[in-house]
Amino acid sequence: AKANFAVSYKRMLLTLSPRLCSALGIDNDPEVICEINAGAPGTYDAEVERLFKVFRVEFAPRVTSFALALSEEERFSVLAALNREVEVATREAAEKLAALSPPDGRVDDHKILLTFLEDTGKTASAITVAGEERDDSKIEQLFTQSGTVFEAAGAAISCEYSETLLHGIFRDCVS
Numbered sequence: 491a492k493a494n495f496a497v498s499y500k501r502m503l504l505t506l507s508p509r510l511c512s513a514l515g516i517d518n519d520p521e522v523i524c525e526i527n528a529g530a531p532g533t534y535d536a537e538v539e540r541l542f543k544v545f546r547v548e549f550a551p552r553v554t555s556f557a558l559a560l561s562e563e564e565r566f567s568v569l570a571a572l573n574r575e576v577e578v579a580t581r582e583a584a585e586k587l588a589a590l591s592p593p594d595g596r597v598d599d600h601k602i603l604l605t606f607l608e609d610t611g612k613t614a615s616a617i618t619v620a621g622e623e624r625d626d627s628k629i630e631q632l633f634t635q636s637g638t639v640f641e642a643a644g645a646a647i648s649c650e651y652s653e654t655l656l657h658g659i660f661r662d663c664v665s
Contacts, residue, residue, distance in 0.1 A: 534592055538603075538655045541586050545607075546659065548579035553636075562626050569621035569629070573614060580611035599651035606643035613639060 529535035553576060560568065584607035592600035613636045620628040644652070644660030652660045 534590055534596060535655055537590055538587065538600075539657075541583060541590075542603075542656050542659070545579060545583040548583075549576060562624070565626070565629065566621055566624055569617065573618045573621060576614045577611060577618060580607055580614055583607050584611055596651065599648050602643055602647045603651075603656075606639060606647075609639045610636065 529539075553572075584604060587600070587604050587607060590600070613632055617629060617632045617636075620632060640660070647656075647660055652658060
């Protein structure tokens with residue numbers, strides 16, 4: 491419930507003007523970025539920035555709201571409550587990104603980000619199935635796999651794309 495409340499509140503913030511969003515936002519919350527700085531409305535850069543802002547709001551609270559340290563029963567309950575929404579958020583972000591046409595200088599990074607979203611979605615679906623099957627060891631393996639997918643994207647994507655359009659979500663990006 492806490493994660494879904496956080497998502498709802500952050501969704502609401504994204505509908506406000508940048509000034510009001512900032513005033514009502516949670517200080518230093520990396521998931522709520524009120525400004526669109528990457529380009530003029532309708533451009534590829536602005537659309538990717540907006541798409542990823544929404545994705546982060548939908549995704550991050552649901553995957554960081556619990557840890558593997560929960561008991562098995564607690565973990566299965568949390569997965570049942572949250573993971574379908576993770577799948578939906580990831581699928582929607584991948585579909586929206588796939589519909590965009592990157593300019594020549596963005597093609598490689600576009601493909602990397604799309605692969606990240608698709609692989610994250612596949613892993614989320616597998617986590618849902620493992621949760622339904624109550625396969626705790628498979629869940630742990632899949633959470634590790636999810637981290638590997640994230641790290642691979644962070645290592646491959648250009649720092650300029652990550653910092654400008656994605657607001658540094660791939661924190662290990664070093665220029």
